[in-house]
Amino acid sequence: MNLLNGNEVSKKIKLEIAERVKLLKAQGKKTPHLAAILVGADGASMTYVAAKEKDCQEVGFDSTVLRFDASITEEQLLEEVIKINNNPEIDGLIVQLPLPKHINEKKVTETISYKKDVDGFHPMNVGLMFKGLRTFLPATPFGIIKLLEHYEIETSGKHCVVIGRSDIVGKPMFALMLHKNCTVTVVHSKTKDVSAFTKQADIVIAALGIPGFLKAEMVKEGAVVIDVGITRVDDATAKSGYRLKGDVDFDSVAPKSSWITPVPGGVGPMTRVGLLLNTLEAMELYK
Numbered sequence: 001m002n003l004l005n006g007n008e009v010s011k012k013i014k015l016e017i018a019e020r021v022k023l024l025k026a027q028g029k030k031t032p033h034l035a036a037i038l039v040g041a042d043g044a045s046m047t048y049v050a051a052k053e054k055d056c057q058e059v060g061f062d063s064t065v066l067r068f069d070a071s072i073t074e075e076q077l078l079e080e081v082i083k084i085n086n087n088p089e090i091d092g093l094i095v096q097l098p099l100p101k102h103i104n105e106k107k108v109t110e111t112i113s114y115k116k117d118v119d120g121f122h123p124m125n126v127g128l129m130f131k132g133l134r135t136f137l138p139a140t141p142f143g144i145i146k147l148l149e150h151y152e153i154e155t156s157g158k159h160c161v162v163i164g165r166s167d168i169v170g171k172p173m174f175a176l177m178l179h180k181n182c183t184v185t186v187v188h189s190k191t192k193d194v195s196a197f198t199k200q201a202d203i204v205i206a207a208l209g210i211p212g213f214l215k216a217e218m219v220k221e222g223a224v225v226i227d228v229g230i231t232r233v234d235d236a237t238a239k240s241g242y243r244l245k246g247d248v249d250f251d252s253v254a255p256k257s258s259w260i261t262p263v264p265g266g267v268g269p270m271t272r273v274g275l276l277l278n279t280l281e282a283m284e285l286y287k
């Protein structure tokens with residue numbers, strides 16, 4: 001068993017991004033600028049946005065966080081998005097999800113200019129991605145591809161089973177692994193016998209959000225196992241009162257796998273790097 005070390009790989013990519021930013025600055029070009037909108041005070045969302053701000057600082061990007069009370073109306077929020085769309089200083093915009101129930105997430109996502117949609121959630125960018133054309137790739141699938149590439153994991157002709165069909169991970173992962181010449185199967189909550197598929201997989205990508213779901217008896221000897229899950233489970237011994245648990249039962253699956261991502265320190269840091277790469281890409285594509 002070998003670890004796919006997202007902490008290490010993300011550090012290396014961040015150094016490369018920082019070099020590119022220095023070069024842009026030396027050439028008199030604009031500093032990449034990422035903006036995030038945070039609505040309300042959801043604990044996980046606040047943590048993610050703070051992490052994104054820190055990442056920007058580390059690589060030399062400018063960053064702006066706009067915070068709004070959960071009572072903001074949909075109309076007001078859409079106005080804020082449009083203001084950023086029209087602000088030439090800002091290259092990328094993310095609106096942290098989830099949004100309060102009275103706001104239509106789809107409407108907000110579709111109001112972000114596709115040229116600044118560094119989450120890759122806009123239908124225009126989803127379409128470009130599915131066609132294999134240059135665009136922003138959703139950060140988690142993008143990060144996973146970068147991780148596989150870093151470790152030179154063979155994908156061509158391999159059977160990849162993706163567990164989960166979310167717009168953010170499962171569906172884009174399907175497209176990207178297909179582009180990497182995998183035979184791809186997507187299994188989900190209505191699949192009759194998930195195990196029958198995962199047992200055949202050369203590469204398993206677990207993105208369903210059920211901690212410890214993938215057990216040793218569900219994977220084949222030598223499989224590559226990617227764990228996207230980051231569920232917070234109570235842990236009285238942790239300072240925060242919780243710890244992160246993946247969708248893979250690491251202790252039982254790891255000895256059977258050829259490569260596996262830990263949680264934390266696997267996919268999470270790679271997702272963060274995906275967003276930074278997209279922000280650079282926004283400058284290259286649209287400036």
Ligand code: GUN
Pocket residue numbers: 094095096097098119139168
């Ligand atoms: N909430 C959970 N994951 C994400 C993400 O990738 N982007 C945004 N905007 N919100 C999220």
